[in-house]
Amino acid sequence: MLVTEFQEGSAQSDFLTRYPEYWLTRRLDELRATDYAYLDAGGHVYLDYGGAGLPADGQISAHAARMRGGCFGNPHSASPTSEIATELVELTRARILAFFNASAEEYAVIFTANTTGACRLMAESYPFGPGSRFVLTLDNHNSVNGIREYAGRRGAGIEYVPVRGPELRVAEDDVRGALTGRRGLFAFPAQSNFTGVQHQLSWIDLAHEAGYDVLLDAAAYVATNRLDLSEVHPDFVPVSWYKVFGYPTGVGCLIARREALTRLRRPWFAGGTIKAASAQGGWHVLAEDETAFEDGTLNFLAIPDVAVGIDWVEHIGIDLIHQRVTCLAGWLLDRLQALRHTNGRPMVEIYGPAGTAGRGGTVTFNFRDPNGAIVDERAVARDSGALGISVRTGCFCNPGAAEATFGLDKDVLAGPACQEVVSYDDYLRIFGLASGGAIRVSVGLASNLADVERFLAFAEDTYRDRFPSYEGLKIRERC
Secondary structure, three states, X not given: OOHHHOOOOOHHHHHXXXXXXXXXXXXXXHHHHHOOHHHXXXXXXXXXXXXXXXXOHHHHHHHHHHHHHOOOOOOOOOOHHXXXXXXXXXXXXXXXXXXXXXXXOOEEEEEEOOHHHHXXXXXXXXXXXXXXXXXXXXXXXXXXXXXXXXXXXXXXXXXXXXXXXXXXEOOHHHHHHHOOOOOEEEEEEOEOOOOOEEOOOOHHHHHHHOOOEEEEEOOOOOXXXXXXXXXXXXXXXXXXXXXXXXXXXXXXXXXXXXHHHOOOOOOOOOOOOEEEEEOOOOEEEEOOOHHHHOOOOOOOXXXXXXXXXXXXXXXXXXXXXXXXXXXXXXXXXXXXXXXXXXXXXXXXXXXXXXXXXXXXXXXXXXXXXXXXXXXXXXXXXXXXXXXXXXXXXXXXXXXXXXXXXXXXXXXXXXXXXXXXXXXXXXXXXXXOOOOOOEEEEEOOOOOOHHHHHHXXXXXXXXXXXXXXXXXXOOOOOOO
16 A cells, blocks of 8 residues: 555554654655565565565566676686676675775675674684683574684683663673673674664774674664664674575675784685695695685675665665664554553563664564463464465574563573473473564565554454464474
């Protein structure tokens, strides 16, 4: 439904009264009807932009046109086809730096498969040791949590900064208190993939003043927010491009300050990372630039599609996308919190901020039945999927935020009972939980009001005054 079609007194009219700036984003409704027409043609209600963005028709056409119109060879050569591929890869590096307003003198772009690949590169190469520390917020994706395994095995100290309060934020005083003593690496997400909380980018300077390098996980943030690396200067920024504009998958990058990059030490070498090596002599010489961190042959047929996607987003305007997402997330929050059973009890419990200040387009919650009990999120996955509604359920690979959300006891989590966990049901049994996860609705570039309204209608029709049956429901959970 376009904004021009709103009827006076309708929910849509109320929405526009509360969020009049949505009118300024009506160009995205036009793009929804053209470049994202497959959504409505297939009857999709896509509300999982936190999981992946969606590609525009123009992006796919640009890829096909390039493949049909050229011949591209492995970049590790001086042949004509290799040089063409190399030029496109280097142009994409420059396009990424421009997108983040970063200078090539200060930052390098290292291509990886995704954010996880960038984090693993950090984990294996960062100089952790008995004289260093790895400090990270409890609110972090598992790809960042996993770095602690490398840090711990090398004798580094590990400290989590807690998540506190009903909005599940991290207090700056706690950050300041953790960044003491031995120096090392500090990691936090610009935006929580669990709650949508946007953490303070000012912590980057705070950490630098304490002598720490900073890893800023930007995967959930940059799809709908501007990250200007001329204003904030994290040392390492992992990004997955499919999160931003859907296509291509399998291409991410680690944006690294060149000065900080000199501190990384690769534990191995591979094709593409060296200037020279000897099998019999047992020596190798790594490349002197970012290619020392790019193992093997790059995904040279897909990397140029990142430049196409960036051009698409900039053509639309990241600020316009941000404005639309803020309006839709705000309306979703308003409406979910207003849902009531006939007996007056709330139907929904929101996790994280109740409003749009300091949060992104991710809204996480659980439904409650008329008695106030949590509705198993696995039942919601089943029920919503049956109607063509795509949302995410579970813990979203962020166990720290989930543990804070559900108030799980640290001593129990670290105790012997949890060492026996072999299944999701074991986890629920130990903590006496009816549900160990939540529902995540996330809006993005191609979202419109009709998507949100269809989800709200589903919520009312399916869960108001009802006790959903989920006994014996088996849905694979990955936390």
